[in-house]
Amino acid sequence: MKPLLYIFLLLICISTSQAQRYKSESATVSFYSEAPVENISAENQQVISILDLSNNEIAFVVPITGFEFEKSLMQEHFNEKYLESEKYPTSTFKGKITGLSTPSPSPQEVQAIGKINIHGVEQEITATGTIVKEDGIILLKSSFPIRLADFDIKIPKVVFYNIAEVVEVTMEIKYAPIP
Numbered sequence: 001m002k003p004l005l006y007i008f009l010l011l012i013c014i015s016t017s018q019a020q021r022y023k024s025e026s027a028t029v030s031f032y033s034e035a036p037v038e039n040i041s042a043e044n045q046q047v048i049s050i051l052d053l054s055n056n057e058i059a060f061v062v063p064i065t066g067f068e069f070e071k072s073l074m075q076e077h078f079n080e081k082y083l084e085s086e087k088y089p090t091s092t093f094k095g096k097i098t099g100l101s102t103p104s105p106s107p108q109e110v111q112a113i114g115k116i117n118i119h120g121v122e123q124e125i126t127a128t129g130t131i132v133k134e135d136g137i138i139l140l141k142s143s144f145p146i147r148l149a150d151f152d153i154k155i156p157k158v159v160f161y162n163i164a165e166v167v168e169v170t171m172e173i174k175y176a177p178i179p
Helices: 002-013 072-082
Strands: 021-033 040-044 048-052 057-063 090-098 108-118 121-134 137-147 166-177
Touching: 021 137, 040 072, 048 166, 090 121
Parallel strands: none
Antiparallel strands: 021 040, 021 048, 021 166, 048 057, 057 090, 090 108, 108 121, 121 137, 137 166
């Protein structure tokens, strides 16, 4: 029920004419943790995002249980011990894109500046990326680091060498116009 509430609030927060509004048609958020003992990666294709070009606002809702790992035990530990997905079921971002002129087939470097909430902790973040528009579809790509300690995600000493303190988050989102 909570994810539906977040989606509803997300749609209300970005209110303008629909001619400039886009929603995620397909979206992937992944992360990579490089550590001495083991590298860990996961991918989530259940991401919901809205992009409003009339004011360059952007918002995301990422369900934590949507991350899929190579090993099921990693996924279980991620949800139960680290991200506590029952208590914190989603990660969210709301902000503005800067450096964007009218989207075109030529890639434009942009920045998203706003507030990200992970594990119940909200932080200001600036992420760089590229945006392209072809045949009415907008493609946004970004990659940025997340420091786990900044979001109160504890790494037990027993697995300290298995999990990096900073993980690289990568996003690829295709937006279609909202009819």
